[in-house]
Amino acid sequence: MLKKRKFLVGGLIIVLAVAYLGYRGFASGSSFYYEVNELLAKGPAITGQSTQLHGFVADGSIKQDLQTRSLVFTIDDAKNNSSIRAIYKGSDIPDTFKPGAEIVVEGTLDASGVFQARKLMPKCPSRYVPG
Template structure:
């Protein structure tokens, strides 16, 4: 009955995995997917060397592209966070839009992002003709 036994083990592993993930999800509910800018700045010491996600609105006029490096500032209306990022820039990224950056604060006080995610618009609107 080795085949049956193996199936049993696989099934048990899958079940445990599924339940484990559910537990992880529950844990994630208390941990957070991202922090707001003020929350991050307020607790920045506790994040010292950890990879964190911060979300904020891209402040208008702060976007600078220097070669492959992108610089901008995100804000939540109360505090600002300068960000520097190298990599693929998502289409939805623009001034005034929301972005989520993942990375660490560097010694100069700038957030070095490894990942940049732009939030989708909360409304879908038809393009104005011309394109």
């Protein structure tokens, strides 16, 4: 009887440990997905949290500094008439990143209201357009 109880307690501890580690892994790897107007509505409450932001690269907004390897641009949400400045630091800029392109960026909103992007993910067109 005592052996059976020890086995059950040991098994329960292992199950709880695996569940806890799974939860922590999921929580740290997940980020919320927002449209520009939704992110702006959250305000300071969302500052510093990892998020994904969807929108379109605003025409004429792309400024690239090759020395600092930074890219500054504006993400527009034309449906809701809102926009946000974004800064990306890195050298791996996708070929499809251009004005008017649909994009999802992953990063955090800083205290000054600028989105600090860690990853650029331009969406591919849904059908082939020659030329």
